Amino acid sequence: MKVDLFDFALPPERIALRPAVPRDSARMLVLDGAETRDRSVADLPTTLRAGDLLVFNDTRVIPAQLEGRRGDSKIGATLHKREGPRRWRAFIRNARRLKQDDAIDFGAGVVAMARDRGEDGSFALDFEGDEPVELLLERAGRMPLPPYIAARRPADAQDQDDYQTMFAAEKGAVAAPTAALHFTPDLLARLGAAGIDHATLTLHVGAGTFLPVKADDTTEHKMHAEWGRIDAATADRLNAVRANGGRVIAVGTTSLRLIESATDDTDVIRPFEGDTSIFITPGYRFRGIDGLMTNFHLPRSTLFMLVSALMGTGRMQGAYDHAIRDGYRFYSYGDASLLLPSKG
Incomplete structure (x- = not known):
């Protein structure tokens, strides 16, 4: 069709x-x-x-939108599916700056390793540390507004x-x-x-x-x-x-x-x-x-x-x-x- x-x-x-x-x-x-x-x-x-x-x-x-850095490069990540206790599949913004096994620092003590790049350009992100990933996201993430809203205004406290x-x-x-x-x-x-x-x-x-x-x-x-x-x-x-x-x-x-x-x-x-x-x-x-x-x-x-x-x-x-x-x-x-x- x-x-x-x-x-x-x-x-x-x-x-x-x-x-x-x-x-x-x-x-x-x-x-x-x-x-x-x-x-x-x-x-x-x-x-x-x-x-x-x-x-x-x-x-x-969950606050699944993350902004971080790999070295001097800005990296954006939108988590979209859990694949394990500490692993989430993510769509990556500025993915050309990211390679397998690179570390991304999302601030607030939240670091993830890039693994297993998919055919769609996504990466698996393995979050470091022992804290539940949900707690890490509460610290470093923000509400993932749909792209047709996010393109016209940033997420704010009201969206929570x-x-x-x-x-x-x-x-x-x-x-x-x-x-x-x-x-x-x-x-x-x-x-x-x-x-x-x-x-x-x-x-x-x-x-x-x-x-x-x-x-x-x-x-x-x-x-x-x-x-x-x-x-x-x-x-x-x-x-x-x-x-x-x-x-x-x-x-x-x-x-x-x-x-x-x-x-x-x-x-x-x-x-x-x-x-x-x-x-x-x-x-x-x-x-x-x-x-x-x-x-x-x-x-x-x-x-x-x-x-x-x-x-x-x-x-x-x-x-x-x-x-x-x-x-x-x-x-x-x-x-x-x-x-x-x-x-x-």
């Missing part, structure tokens, strides 16, 4: 640089079968049905809270599961009062989620891998909801990708722990979810391909045209969409 089928033009002013305040005041474009409605996230309790269940990703963003969801518990993500940024304790309470429950799983989002698709055809794209876990109790809950006629609504593409990775050919969600590199494009049969709440995605991205697989490419192109014309805010700090495909 040609990648240019998933292209669209987005005016730069549509890229949100800060989230809505309060969080649940963000707008929400609802695609319910063939119907399109403009709503807000705060309307979720009256938009979903009693018996539905929302599934959130409880990963916690803004770029973390209310469900964040399991440290390991280098990008936020941004659909869940819209949720507040009050909204969750109102959803519960309306008979709409929630569950959590863990998928540690990697920086690979922002990598552009450089291939001309989707069959030539190699998807990045991310680690995730669904425990047996959560899998049983999701299966029970569907068996009782409710809908499993993934909050964010990360939750969706993990659920689909854990679902077998008989549409039963199984416990799962490990890496997933599932790549969902039009023609895919969804087995474990009945809907998706997600933000608006980049053109030609694997995530826009995913939502096109769920709702149809033409349907999503039309919805994005509507969102752009109507002033919706895009990407990580932007507005939301609720995608409920027709059944049958």
Whole structure:
């Protein structure tokens, strides 16, 4: 499938640089079968049905952006996947100045050795010392804002809270599961009062989620891998909801990708722990979810391909045209969409 089928033009002013305040005041474009409605996230309790269940990703963003030196050369590193107790795979800025076994000094007593350069130009970084790497990152790292925000403003103290969801518990993500940024304790309470429950799983989002698709055809794209876990109790809950006629609504593409990775050919969600590199494009049969709440995605991205697989490419192109014309805010700090495909 040609990648240019998933292209669209987005005016730069549509890229949100800060989230809505309060969080649940963000707008929400609802695609319910063939119907399109403009709503807000705060309307979720009256938009979903009693018996539905929302599934959130409880990963916690770590300060994975590092600035250091190798001798006189400045080296930037964005961690994107843990490979061992003290080893992280990292995308490197100014990588031409870095060689195998070079030491990078990130300041604050944090030093890492560059190892094992990958085909994509990344390096494995082995952090020296005995302290947990998480503590080292708290000292030397900063919040890894997405490139389309970082290019327009630096990360600041406000992002420490803004770029973390209310469900964040399991440290390991280098990008936020941004659909869940819209949720507040009050909204969750109102959803519960309306008979709409929630569950959590863990998928540690990697920086690979922002990598552009450089291939001309989707069959030539190699998807990045991310680690995730669904425990047996959560899998049983999701299966029970569907068996009782409710809908499993993934909050964010990360939750969706993990659920689909854990679902077998008989549409039963199984416990799962490990890496997933599932790549969902039009023609895919969804087995474990009945809907998706997600933000608006980049053109030609694997995530826009995913939502096109769920709702149809033409349907999503039309919805994005509507969102752009109507002033919706895009990407990580932007507005939301609720995608409920027709059944049958």
